[in-house]
Amino acid sequence: xxxxxxxxxxxxxxxxxxxxxxxxxxxxxxxxxxxxxxxxxxxxxxxxxxxxxxxxxxxxxxxxxxxxxxxxxxxxxxxxxxxxxxxxxxxxxxxxxxxxxxxxxxxxxxxxxxxxxxxxxxxxxxxxxxxxxxxxxxxxxxxxxxxxxxxxxxxxxxxxxxxxxxxxxxxxxxxxxxxxxxxxxxxxxxxxxxxxxxxxxxxxxxxxxxxxxxxxxxxxxxxxxxxxxxxxxxxxxxxxxxxxxxxxxxxxxxxxxxxxxxxxxxxxxxxxxxxxxxxxxxxxxxxxxxxxxxxxxxxxxxxxxxxxxxxxxxxxxxxxxxxxxxxxxxxxxxxxxxxxxxxxxxxxxxxxxxxxxxxxxxxxxxxxxxxxxxxxx
Amino acid sequence: xxxxxxxxxxxxxxxxxxxxxxxxxxxxxxxxxxxxxxxxxxxxxxxxxxxxxxxxxxxxxxxxxxxxxxxxxxxxxxxxxxxxxxxxxxxxxxxxxxxxxxxxxxxxxxxxxxxxxxxxxxxxxxxxxxxxxxxxxxxxxxxxxxxxxxxxxxxxxxxxxxxxxxxxxxxxxxxxxxxxxxxxxxxxxxxxxxxxxxxxxxxxxxxxxxxxxxxxxxxxxxxxxxxxxxxxxxxxxxxxxxxxxxxxxxxxxxxxxxxxxxxxxxxxxxxxxxxxxxxxxxxxxxxxxxxxxxxxxxxxxxxxxxxxxxxxxxxxxxxxxxxxxxxxxxxxxxxxxxxxxxxxxxxxxxxxxxxxxxxxxxxxxxxxxxxxxxxxx
DNA sequence: TCCCCAGATGAATCTTGTA
DNA sequence: GTACAAGATTCATCTGGGG
Numbered sequence: 001x002x003x004x005x006x007x008x009x010x011x012x013x014x015x016x017x018x019x020x021x022x023x024x025x026x027x028x029x030x031x032x033x034x035x036x037x038x039x040x041x042x043x044x045x046x047x048x049x050x051x052x053x054x055x056x057x058x059x060x061x062x063x064x065x066x067x068x069x070x071x072x073x074x075x076x077x078x079x080x081x082x083x084x085x086x087x088x089x090x091x092x093x094x095x096x097x098x099x100x101x102x103x104x105x106x107x108x109x110x111x112x113x114x115x116x117x118x119x120x121x122x123x124x125x126x127x128x129x130x131x132x133x134x135x136x137x138x139x140x141x142x143x144x145x146x147x148x149x150x151x152x153x154x155x156x157x158x159x160x161x162x163x164x165x166x167x168x169x170x171x172x173x174x175x176x177x178x179x180x181x182x183x184x185x186x187x188x189x190x191x192x193x194x195x196x197x198x199x200x201x202x203x204x205x206x207x208x209x210x211x212x213x214x215x216x217x218x219x220x221x222x223x224x225x226x227x228x229x230x231x232x233x234x235x236x237x238x239x240x241x242x243x244x245x246x247x248x249x250x251x252x253x254x255x256x257x258x259x260x261x262x263x264x265x266x267x268x269x270x271x272x273x274x275x276x277x278x279x280x281x282x283x284x285x286x287x288x289x290x291x292x293x294x295x296x297x298x299x300x301x302x303x304x305x306x307x308x309x310x311x312x313x314x315x316x317x318x319x320x321x322x323x324x325x326x327x328x329x330x331x332x333x334x335x336x337x338x339x340x341x342x343x344x345x346x347x348x349x350x351x352x353x354x355x356x357x358x359x360x361x362x363x364x365x366x367x368x369x370x371x372x373x374x375x376x377x
Numbered sequence: 378x379x380x381x382x383x384x385x386x387x388x389x390x391x392x393x394x395x396x397x398x399x400x401x402x403x404x405x406x407x408x409x410x411x412x413x414x415x416x417x418x419x420x421x422x423x424x425x426x427x428x429x430x431x432x433x434x435x436x437x438x439x440x441x442x443x444x445x446x447x448x449x450x451x452x453x454x455x456x457x458x459x460x461x462x463x464x465x466x467x468x469x470x471x472x473x474x475x476x477x478x479x480x481x482x483x484x485x486x487x488x489x490x491x492x493x494x495x496x497x498x499x500x501x502x503x504x505x506x507x508x509x510x511x512x513x514x515x516x517x518x519x520x521x522x523x524x525x526x527x528x529x530x531x532x533x534x535x536x537x538x539x540x541x542x543x544x545x546x547x548x549x550x551x552x553x554x555x556x557x558x559x560x561x562x563x564x565x566x567x568x569x570x571x572x573x574x575x576x577x578x579x580x581x582x583x584x585x586x587x588x589x590x591x592x593x594x595x596x597x598x599x600x601x602x603x604x605x606x607x608x609x610x611x612x613x614x615x616x617x618x619x620x621x622x623x624x625x626x627x628x629x630x631x632x633x634x635x636x637x638x639x640x641x642x643x644x645x646x647x648x649x650x651x652x653x654x655x656x657x658x659x660x661x662x663x664x665x666x667x668x669x670x671x672x673x674x675x676x677x678x679x680x681x682x683x684x685x686x687x688x689x690x691x692x693x694x695x696x697x698x699x700x701x702x703x704x705x706x707x708x709x710x711x712x713x714x715x716x717x718x719x720x721x722x723x724x725x726x727x728x729x730x731x732x733x734x735x736x737x738x739x740x741x742x743x744x745x746x747x748x749x750x751x752x753x754x
Numbered sequence: 755t756c757c758c759c760a761g762a763t764g765a766a767t768c769t770t771g772t773a
Numbered sequence: 774g775t776a777c778a779a780g781a782t783t784c785a786t787c788t789g790g791g792g
Contacts (some may be wrong), residue, residue, distance in 0.1 A: 078496055108505040108530070112496065115489025119455055125767075127522045128485040130507050132560050134748050139556055142545040145504045145596075148558035151528075153485070162770075167696065168519040168782095173707035174668030174697020178784070179516060181525035183509050183560070185749060186672070211672035218668075218696050219522075244695060271695055275678035278696040279705045281519075282781065283770085289779095332779060341439045345780055429767045436763090437782040445765050486767060510764095515783035518768035523784080527765080565764060568787055583765050 004258055020226060023238070023250040023258050028230035031251040032091035040095045040249070041165070041225035043102040044216060044237050046208060047088065049110045081110065085117045088230060093121060095228065099163040101126065101220050105152045105208070115153050123155040126164075127182050131212055134187045154220065165220050169281035180219070186211045195234050195260050203260045204234035213240040221246055223276050235261025242268045245276045286372060288365045290331050290346070291320025298364050305331075305350040308358055312338040314350070322350070331361070381635055384408045397603060400615070400627040400635050405607035408628040409468035417472045417626070418542070418602035420479040421593060421614050423585060424465065425450040426487045427458045436517050445582045449630075455490065462487075462494045465607060470498060472605065476540040478503065478597050482529045482585070492530050500532040503541075504559050508589055511564045531597065542597055557596070563588045572611050572637050580637045581611035590617040598623055612638025619645045665742045665749070667708050667723070668697025675741050682708075682727040685735055689715040691727070699727070708738070 004023050024031045092102060102123065104114050118125065129152040136148040156164050171180040186209050193210060195203040213236050221227060223245040229237035232250030234257060241248035242265055252258050293299045294316065301318040314322040314334055322334040329337065331346025347365055351358035382396065384403035401408045428450055434442040452458040469479060479500065481491050495502065506529040513525040533541050548557035563586050570587060572580040590613050598604060600622040606614035609627030611634060618625035619642055629635050670676045671693065678695040691699040691711055699711040706714065708723025716726075724742055728735035 108492070108502050111505075112489045112492025112530075115485070116493040119489065125485050127524065128488075128526075128528070129522060130509075130526055130560065132507075136558070142556075143503075143543055145506060145531075145548075146556040146558045147504065149507055149560050151505070153489075154522075159767085166520055170696040170698060171522075171668075172519075173705075173710070174671075175666040176664065177707045177709060178664075179519075179523040180666075181513070181523045183507065183526050185669070187748065211669075211674075214672050214695075215668070271678050274692070274700070275694050277694055277700065277705070279694075279698045287771085287779080330779075339439070343435070343439065343780080345782085347780075426765055427767090428765065430765095431767075434766060434768060435782090438761095440762075442766070442768095443763075450765085484765065484767090486765085510785095512764080512785040514764050514766070515785090516766080516768060517782055518766095519782055520768050521766090524766070524768095564786080567764070567785090571764095571787095579764090 004262060019249055020247050021242075021249075023232060023235070023252055023261060025255070025258060026251065026253060028251040028253075029087050029091045032088070032095050032228075032230060035095045035228075035249070037094045038097045039226065040228040041097055041100050042217065042221045042227045042246075043092050043096060043100070044213065044227060044229050045088075045092065045102065045104045046206065046229070046231050046233065047085070047104065047106065047110070047114070048231070049107055049206075078113065082113055082117060085110075085114055086121065089114075089117055089121050089123070092228075092230060093123065093157055096157050098157055098161060099165075100157060101164050102155050102157075103152055103216055103220070104155075105131070105150055107147070107150050111151045111153070118153060118155055122158055124157075124159040124161065125153055125155045127154045128152065129154060130183045132183055132185045134185060135190070136188065152216075165222055165225070167219055167222075167278050167280075170279040171219055173279050184212070184215060189236075195264060197260075204257060207234045208236045210236055210240050210243075213237055214244065217241060217244050217246055218278070222278070223273070232261060233257050235264050238265045239268050242270055245270055245273070285369055288368050288372075289320065290361075292368060293361070293364050294318060294320055296368065298367070299352065299361070303352060305352055305361065306358065307335075307338075307349055308351055308360075310358070314338075322346075381639060384411055396626055397624050398619075398626075400609060400612070400629055400638060402629065402632070402635060404630060405628045406464050406468045409465070409472050409605075409607060412472045412605075412626070414471045415474045416603065417605040418474055418477050419594065419598045419604045419623075420469050420473060420477070421590065421604060421606050422465075422469065422479065422481045423583070423606070423608050423610065424462070424481065424483070424487070424491070425452075425608075426484050426583075427452050428484075428486050434517060442514075442517070443582075447582060458487065459490055459494060462491055463498065466491075466494055466498050466500070469605075469607060470500065470534055473534050475534055475538060476542075478531060478533050478541050480529055480531050480593055480597070482508070482527055484524070484527050488528045488530070495530060495532055499535060501534075501536040501538060502530055502532045504531045505529065506531060507560045509560055509562045511562060512567075513565065529593070542599055542602070544596055544599075548596055551595075561589070561592060566613075572641060574637075581634060584611045585613045587613055587617050587620075590614055591621065594618060594621050594623055609638060610634050612641050615642045616645050620648050622647055665745050666697065667738075669745060670738065670741050671695065671697055673745065675744070676729065676738070680729060682729055682738065683735065684712075684715075684726055685728055685737075687735070691715075699723075 004025060006025050106114050131150045133148050136146055139146045189207045189209040194207060197203055217240055226247045227241045228249045230251045232252040238248040238250050299316055301316055303316045304313050306313045314324045317323050321328045322331055331350055332344055335344035335346045335349040347362040348360050350361050352361060380399045382399050382401055384401050384407055428445055430444050483491050508527045510525050513523060516523045566584045566586040571584060574580055594617055603624045604618045605626045607628045609629035615625040615627050676693055678693055680693045681690050683690045691701045694700050698705045699708055701711060708727055709721055712721030712723045712726040724739040725737050727738050729738060
């Protein structure tokens with residue numbers, strides 16, 4: 001894991017996986033352009049915040065914006081930052097799988113430009129997430145609020161992207177059975193976690209806490225996924241990815257950071273599979289057709305089903321439909337019909353009587369599923 | 378206070394103050410262009426968010442969410458929204474005093490475009506401030522994080538603006554002698570504060586809580602200052618300004634909103650004394666997610682937890698769930714499961730071993746919470 | 755009068771698989 | 774690509790009615 005490669009060592013559009021679990025040395029746009037397209041599940045990017053850029057940004061694109069009165073010099077530097085941002089976001093979009101998602105972290109210095117560029121390039125924002133710092137640096141001059149948070153944007157490749165990973169059920173279970181919100185609280189990276197050089201100076205000025213990356217990756221990736229970080233720095237993304245059983249690809253220009261990250265990642269012990277298993281909800285369960293309850297004899301044709309309060313009753317037919325009077329349809333359609341709604345989950349709406357009590361037919365589905373698991377389906 | 382005037386009633390660049398403490402009816406750009414330049418101390422703007430909603434959304438109980446589908450929130454494209462944004466920000470900049478500041482509130486739909494436009498026009502961002510909602514609407518489909526905050530940008534007119542108002546000491550005193558941070562916690566506007574029409578329907582779809590405006594104005598204005606709100610809506614800015622002894626100017630296009638705001642503001646009693654600390658103070662009990670103990674390294678994945686009498690044992694997984702055999706769930710669910718109960722407080726039920734003794738994981742929560750309290754969670 | 759429970763609701767870019 | 778159907782999904786708070 002975590003061999004270092006120069007960007008030039010990669011054959012263009014390489015289909016091999018030699019770049020997996022490694023750090024590519026060089027400019028992130030050039031490096032991403034050499035990776036295969038649609039090859040990465042998640043991108044986590046912590047781009048430079050500094051707007052006083054010293055000419056190492058790339059090719060300004062031709063996007064033209066009306067200049068405003070006396071703001072020309074300032075606009076010049078914003079334009080340079082925007083061009084830089086568009087270039088790397090465009091390259092990132094090419095390597096991202098259609099079902100992949102991207103995270104970008106920033107502060108008020110740059111995050112608005114990043115967010116606007118994301119939208120302009122066709123990315124579709126899913127959430128902005130606030131990292132609230134338990135221990136932010138104080139504001140020394142007392143002329144502003146204490147800058148106590150940073151902002152992350154989470155986005156898909158397109159507005160209509162389907163199938164992106166979001167481990168909703170695990171996040172909810174991990175949060176006292178409440179939905180995970182967009183405001184997260186973590187300490188900044190200090191103490192033993194903070195990488196220091198021999199002189200005791202911090203190796204990287206903006207090392208992110210592993211806890212932050214852990215929540216990002218637990219939320220939006222699965223074991224075995226490939227996580228790309230185009231501004232790898234001290235390698236937090238790689239360290240957490242390895243620990244959580246994800247693959248990583250880092251891109252970094254400075255050898256000192258690469259060296260520090262390489263050593264750091266080498267020392268990481270991956271967690272075992274049982275500890276990595278993530279809770280899934282009903283969405284991940286195999287589909288069960290209602291008719292299979294009839295075919296298996298769990299429900300006999302002619303059985304009467306009711307809602308929990310017995311306001312409506314329907315009769316099961318051998319073809320797996322429900323009949324009420326002369327109307328018939330799926331358990332969902334008929335559940336919606338009787339309630340006058342557009343939609344209804346028939347599995348939880350309809351009940352059968354067992355020992356004088358009303359039980360949802362979803363219980364029977366569970367038995368079928370358990371049987372499927374036992375049969376190794 | 379709060380007479381209504383049509384924009385055309387104002388003489389161009391009027392030096393008189395007839396527009397003070399009134400609502401101007403009309404388009405905000407046209408209205409601002411008729412106000413004297415450099416005449417306003419603070420601008421608070423709550424522009425349309427450009428939500429881009431498509432279909433209907435239903436709650437799990439099939440009730441329909443009352444979405445913001447008003448015509449004023451619909452734009453053709455990002456370009457159209459940007460043009461709109463630049464136009465009103467430019468007009469706002471003209472009326473703002475050189476020592477004045479502007480606040481703009483938005484969500485991820487629009488705030489990145491607003492922030493970039495602010496920077497492009499020469500405004501200088503002082504802070505971005507997050508309004509964390511105690512009671513946000515849930516995510517009903519379970520495909521994203523619960524959208525639990527909105528973002529405000531606070532900026533001066535220029536990079537080199539001098540003398541803007543920031544009541545550092547008052548804020549610090551109101552915040553238990555800690556610097557006021559950039560993450561603020563307030564409930565959304567409901568209950569008696571929410572304006573309703575005769576039919577009981579909300580007057581305005583996005584009425585902001587007065588507590589939020591109170592902190593904004595207490596932080597960045599002084600008694601007697603003029604506060605401009607170019608998207609006045611239901612008049613929260615005016616009501617709070619009047620109560621806090623500030624002057625207001627509202628601009629609003631729709632007569633229904635003007636009528637509601639006028640009546641509302643007329644009923645406001647200005648405050649004499651600083652009974653305001655209570656409005657800006659802290660709130661709410663911090664909640665700790667079990668997963669944060671794992672993310673922070675206090676509990677390693679794979680750790681075994683037991684009840685106090687060691688009758689049952691469960692394994693901690695990296696996603697923040699507990700596993701017993703093939704079953705997994707939250708600390709509460711699994712505590713209930715093993716005991717055959719409907720509910721269980723996992724924090725007090727589950728224990729970890731430390732020095733041969735069983736300690737409840739609630740002890741770890743206390744440690745995390747102590748760290749959170751400093752952050753004003 | 756007070757408690758309890760059912761119902762309503764809030765700036766929302768809110769699904770996925772198969773034909 | 775599109776159409777259709779299966780089916781998964783909510784938290785804090787306030788209001789109002791009944792006991």
